[in-house]
Amino acid sequence: MYPLKILLWLTGIACLLVAPAVFVPMSSWEPATTFFGVESLPESPIFEYIARQLCTIFAGIGIYFIILGLHPLKYGVLVPFTGIFSILLGSVLIMVGIKVAMPPKWFLSDGISTLILGVLILLFWLRAKKIVGRTV
Helix, strand or coil: CHHHHHHHHHHHHHHHCCHHHHCCCHHHHHHHHHHCCCCCCCCCHHHHHHHHHHHHHHHHHHHHHHHHHHCHHHHCCHHHHHHHHHHHHHHHHHHHHHHCCCCHHHHHHHHHHHHHHHHHHHHHHHHHHHHHHHHC
């Protein structure tokens, strides 16, 4: 069960790392976007609104992962659903990234890591269920 808990906690903490971006100036985002091959961010109110909204959503997802990580087997189908959804999300990220011609470093880092996360969640969850089933 510990690999599952550790994975969920690490994912939750990683998602929470974007929370400060809600409050910092957009100009401070430039080094990260440059690293991933995006020349510059658009200067538009709607872009800034959506970007900050996504950071807030990611923080909420981080809290969700941490809650799951407290007692993964207590939450029934939520853990395997999270794994399956992560696999689907990773696939969509890769397909959309290709379709809109994003730099590969950008969408492959998101897509592949999300796919791997989903597979690991499912594998660790199945392993934890088997271990608990043997001890009951």
